[in-house]
Amino acid sequence: MTTSVPMTHGLILAGVLFAMGLVGVLVRRNVIFILLCLEIMLNAAGLAFVVAGSRWGQADGQVMFIFILAMTAAEVSVGLALVLQLHHHFKTLDADAASRMRG
């Protein structure tokens, strides 16, 4: 029986992934990269669920990951549609170009 990965390691990995995703969302201006970074953040959250599920030997963590996958698929479809609209309107993929709602 192989020794399981310690939970702390899994959670640290999830945290690092989440932080990377967040930084990516905040610093990238290209919308496609922002969406990619969002995916990373979601997967980091999913990893945290899986790690926790394996720690307590419950299936819940993996069930939650399935949910997150499904939601991500939906999110990506909407996100890509928005990307297309953005490109159509502004002829660019720069998220900062769409700032007409400034107060």
Next chain:
Amino acid sequence: MLELLWLIPALPLVGFLALVCLKPAKSLTALVGVGSVGLSAAAAFFVGARFLSSPPPGHTYRQTLWTWIRLDGLDAGFSLYLDPLALVMVLVITGVGLLIHLYSAEHMIEDKGYRRFFAYMNLFVGSMLILVLADNLLLLYLGWEGVGLCSYLLIGFWYENPSNGRAARKAFIVTRVGDTALAVALFLIYRHLGTLEIQRVMAQASIEWPVGSNLALAAAALLLAGAVGKSAQLPLQTWLPDAMAGPSPVSALIHAATMVTAGVYLIARTHVLFALAPAIQAAVAVIGAATLLVAGSSALVQRDIKRVLAYSTISQIGYMFVALGVGAWAAALFHFMTHAFFKALLFLAAGVVIQALHEEHDMLKMGGLRRQMPLVFLTFLAGSASLAALPVITAGFYSKEWILWAAWSSQQGSPWLWAAGLAGALLTSGYTFRMVFLTFFGPTRPREIAQPGLRVQVPLVLLAVLSVIGGWLELPGPMGNVHFFSDFLWGSLPAPSHLHGSPSTELFLEAVAAVASLAGIVLAYWFFLRRPGGTEALVRSFLGGILNRFWLAGWAFDWLYDRLLVRPYVWLAEKDRDDFFDQIYRGLAWLNRASYQGLSLTQNGQVRWYAMGMAVGAAIVLAMVVFL
């Protein structure tokens, strides 16, 4: 039948609400506006007939509609009180008010504010009826303020012209001085007598306050100040001549039926307090005498026909104050009634003339209208004769006679008051017939004259008849000895105290007054019809020129108040621009503006910035959950 009392003030108020809320069409507007006051007049007539045929016990009838305010010790009901004094006021207000409304239905037909006009007029009449029917001083104050508000709205009715707005504000602010005094009087009376119900106030005051006590003096003085403001007496008379800015029916209503007579009513209603303060009552007479001379001389030189009538109203109210001051309460009420008839008539007729000449107010540009407007001329002549107290035939003669006789013979009277009244009578007939001669006599000028319709003619004729026969309700001792009016008022107002002087003296004084009145007419004829150049020579002379300018400005009271009050106040306001309190509010405004600018910076429209906000917020919440 007396139970219908509540309908009298309610109907005009319902008319007001209907006009404001339902926005009826033009023809329906006149029906609602005139009809509500007409029904109110009918109710007043029925109640009055019932009151005369089978008087209620004690000649008073009280109707409590609902409790208005009930606090610890203060119990102000919304209740009406009818006695002979209130009944006379109600009949005059609704009767004359109805005729004025009927006249307005035609006179104002071209005006685009037709509905607004009738709404204000109905509210005006309703407020005045609440004032005179009020059972307690608080309800009276409600009507008092309602009347003030409506006068403001109606004087500034043609608000597009800024000077009309200024006249309206002036009327409101000057009368407010008196209103404040009246409010303080209410506080004082409630503080010391513990009630505001008028009859109980009177009863308790005569028990608790000895004659001439300080409290009675203070209460009477404050009430007098309130009356002086509303009734345009010295020193608060300056608003009334400017109140001519409103349409003519408004002037008729303000001068005849509502508003300016409220002060006379207030003093008559609280006459017990004035009897407890003889010094203040004497002041009432002196104020009246001074006012009637000041206003009478000012009326003598005015060129604007409505300003002549305005000064004449101030002067005639001065007569009523003289009567109140010498304790001839019924005489004041009698003069109020006859004055309502002829002054409403004069304003309405003047309104026809002004409208026919395309808003021309200057009498010197009228002239010769006698043949062009015969009906208006005849009715105007009847009103003028009554105002000038033409002997024997007019109502104004009997009422003015009664006041002069009381001023001479009553216990509080004096020959000085009588002499002032006599001089006033000379002035009155002088300026009245100056107005008649300048407007209607002289060479006829070619002009297009639109003749008034039926709805204007009927009120004019009715009021002309009333200003002639209205005096027969009360004839003096040597001339018929009819005392219907004073006997009727006996229930609410005591008879003048200790009339001394024999009937022969009375007859002699009446003859003197009649001569004064006729002399005024003859002088007016001489100066303004026979020798029109004579007055110009007078005006050109040094003294005459000064006097002319002085009187034209109404004894320069406006100038005085401007220097004494308005300018120092404006100066102070300008100097005080940056005081500490302004800094507080300016700081608040700055804070608002700064936070607005700061917060609007955060809304920069960039998605990444908002995501950052969410991330930081989530981090803070997590940190709070973990560490706290």
